[in-house]
Amino acid sequence: MYTAVAEYLTYKLVTGYSAGDKDARSTLDKYDFYIIPIVNPDGFAYTQTTQRLWRKNRQPGPNGVRRRTRASQTYKGEKPSDTPENQGLDKLVRQLRDGAGIKLYIDWHSYGQYILSPFGYKETLYAPELGKWTKAAQIVSDAIRDSSSDLTTFTFGPSGATLYPTTGAAPDHVYSIGRAEFSYTIELRDIGKYGFVLPPELIRPTVEEQWAGQKVLWSLLNEEFFDGEGPA
Template sequence: MVATTATALLAFAVVALALPQQHAFDADLANSPPSYIQETGGIDRYDGHEVWRINWSSLSNTSRSALHNVLETAGDVWKATPEVIDVHLPPRVAAVLPSLIPKDAQATKIVPDLQALVNLSLAHPVPGLPGAYAPQSPLADPPTDFPDGGWNVSTLDTVFHDAFQPLPAIDRFLDALVNEYPETLHTFEFGQSAEGRPLRAFSAHRADGKADAPEVLIISGQHAREWVGPASAIYFLHALLVNLRENPKGTAAKVLREFTVTVVPTLNPDGLVYSREHSRMWRKNRQDVGGLICKGVDLNTNWGYEYKPSRLACSESYSGQHPFEAPETAAMANYIVNGAKDAPRNRMPRAFIDLHSYGQLFMFPYSFSCNVFPPDAENLMEAGMGVAKAIRLIGGPGYQTGQACQSTLRFSGDASDYAYAVGQIRWSYSAELRDTGTYGFMLPPFLIRPTGIDVVAGLSALALFIYDTEIEP
C-alpha cells in the first residue's frame, strides 16, 4: 500500500512540476495515507528519512508555488521562506529528489536520519545522574522531584523543564502551579477538543495588581509536533510566578501588576497525545474529516479571517471545509471575543502571541498576503525588534522580525491575522522559536530551558513596551 501510494504521489508530483500553470488533482489522493509514514507496531518510525533544504530564491513565484505543491505531495514541508524550503522525505523520494526540483534550485541534506532526532527529542534525564539522559521517555510516568510523583514548582530548577512531557504530566504540573500560587494564578476551561479533552487556560495577575488589567494572551501547541511551544509557554508562566515571589520589585512583578497574563499551553491536546504515542510528525488535530483514512485539520489554517477551504484531506495543511470547523479554533476564537464562563470578557486582549517552531522569527500580520499592510506596522515592527533585542541581550540566538508574509510562506486562516483583524488586538504576533533547522521540530530536551529563557525575555520586553507606549507613555 505504501509503495503503491508513493509511486502515485511521485507521478502526480512530476506532472504538477512540469505543468506549473495547471492544477492537476488526483481524487484518490484525498483519502490516501501520507507516503512518508511507515508504521511499525503502532508507532511510526522514520529510519533513513531525510530532511533537505532547497534554496529556491532564484525561482519565480509561479515556480516556487509549483515546487511547493510537489514537495508537499511527495513529502512533508517543514518550513518555507522566500529563500529556502525545508522538506522531510522518505528514502525512496529522497533518492529521486534531483529530478523533482528545477536546475536553478540547490538542495542540501540537513538531517540524514530523522529517527535519530526523534529518539533524541523523546529523551528524559536520568534521576541522580546530572547531565545524563535515557534514550526514550516513558509515556505517562516521567521522573519527578518528589517521591510522591510531583514536582517542586517553587523553583525553576525542577526536572519538569528537562524533558518534553506527556499531556497527563503537563496537566499535573500546571495544577501544582495553581496550588502553589493560588493568589496569583487560576485556571479555567474554555471548550473541548475534538476527542473531548478539556481546553485549559491559566491566568496570572498579582492580587494587589491593577484592577481590570489589560490581558496578554499567549497560545501554543496548535501544531502537535512542535513540542517546544507548549514547553516554552509553561516555562514562561512558571518563571513569572517564581520571579514574582523572589523579587517583588522585578520585571515579572511589574508585568503581573500591570497585565493579566493568560497562557493556553496546548490548544491541540489530542494531536500532542497522538504525536507522542503514535506519530512524532503528526501536525493536525484528530477530528474526523469524513475520509476513510485521513484525519485532522491544520488548526492554524482554520481561523475565520481570509480563510480558504482545502480539498486534500490528507494534506498536512488541510484547513477543513469551513472556518472554525475545528472545535479547538472555534473555542479559542470565542474566548478571544467573548471570554469564558469562569473568565468573562470585559474588554479585548491587549496582546496576542501564538508560539510555534521553528525558524527564530517574531512576525506581525498579515500572513495571508503582502498586499495588505497593517496600519500599525511601524509600531508592530518596533516592538518586535525590541523582542529580538531582549533575547539577544541575554545571550540568546538572533530572531528576525517583520511581516509574516515576507518572513515565511504562510497560509490563509492564520490565528494572529484573526486576532488582529477580527479581535482588534493591536499587538498580535506569531513566533517561530528555536532553532533554524539543525534539529527542526525535534529540538533536544537540553534546549528547552534556553528556549524558555528566550521567551521570558522577549515577551516580558513586549509587555513593558506596550506599557511604556500605551499605559504610561
C-alpha cells in the first residue's frame, strides 16, 4: 500500500504542476523531492513470488547461511547499515544534509493509522522539536479526516510513547543524522480489520486521503508556518 501512496503523490505532483495546480506548483517551485517507492527491491520481489508478507531483504548470512535469528520478521542485522539498502539510504541522507538540507522526511508503512515522530527507541525520550511536530501532525490528521467519507482518524505523537519502542527506525536516523526539520512514520489504513492486505476498493481512498494531508502540510511548510516555534 505504501508504494501506491508514493506513486500517487508523485503522479499528483507531476500532473498538477503541468496543469497549473497551485499546491503542486508552489511546492515544487520551492523544494526538490526524492521519492523512493521501494527501498527493499529483492524483498519486494520475494513477496510477489513466494511469501506475500515477507518484510526484509534477501541478504544471506555469513557464508551464505540463513540463521534462525535472521528468519525473524524483526531481525535487526549484524551491525548498523550492514545491508546495501541501508547503506544507500544513509549515503543519500548525508549528501542531502550536507547540501541543501532536509525539510521533511516521511516513511510510509502499514498499518494502524498513526503519524509518528521521533523518537522510537525509547518511550520517554522527547526531542525539542516535538511541539511543532505534534502541531503539524494534528493538522495533517484533521485534513485526512475531513477529506475521507468515513472520517478516517489518525493518532499522532512520538513513536516510542504512542505505539511501541523500535530500534533502527528511518525517521529517527534522518532526524538525528540527516538533521531533517520534520521526520515522520505514517502508518496507513486500517486499524486491524484487514491488516497488511487491504481490499482493492480501499486503495484509492487511502492514497487520496494521504494527498489531502500532504497538501496541507506542504502548504504550511511553504509559508514557514512553524518557524521559530518551540514545544507547545
